[in-house]
Amino acid sequence: MALVENSSILMSIKKLLNVEHNDPAFDTDIGMAINGVFMTLHQLGVGPEEGFSITEADTKWSDFSDDKTLIETVKMYVYMKVRMIFDPPASSIVADAFNNQIHELEFRLNVQAERNWKNETEIIPEAPEDSNTENSEPETEPSEGISENQNETTQNTTGRNYQINGEQMVLFGNIF
8 A cells, every 4th residue: 555645635634534535515624624733733833833724625745844754643643633623433432542642642743843943953152252251250230229249140041932031031922
């Protein structure tokens, strides 16, 4: 059995849902469910940075990503999520099995996204050393009303969706 690597997203999901490929009756419903799942994937950090959605019936899996390993997992995830929306199993046991598999795939996709993100991060260059300041301590000005001994060193930390500068946390561009 040969898998079609560059097939239409809509048509492959319709096939898995046992909907005839030439029956457009459910295309809108299935397409909306697929796009909802792509939004979830985007929030998990999977896929194109700007997000992804299908707008035509011939949008292909390779339009989402060129990573063949990732695509196979994404295909399974999209199918299972759409199935639970479009045609959920009648048995609660089967539904629980689907939901457990969905949660495992979400975890694995998130781990993969984190791994890819870590590989893409830039190494922050160190500040050039000044020969006159090798043994001197950095100069800091105390804040008004606070003595020098009360000043604490603040640490800057950057993560995938946040940045902490001193006491401010920046999340998705907002300061909290």
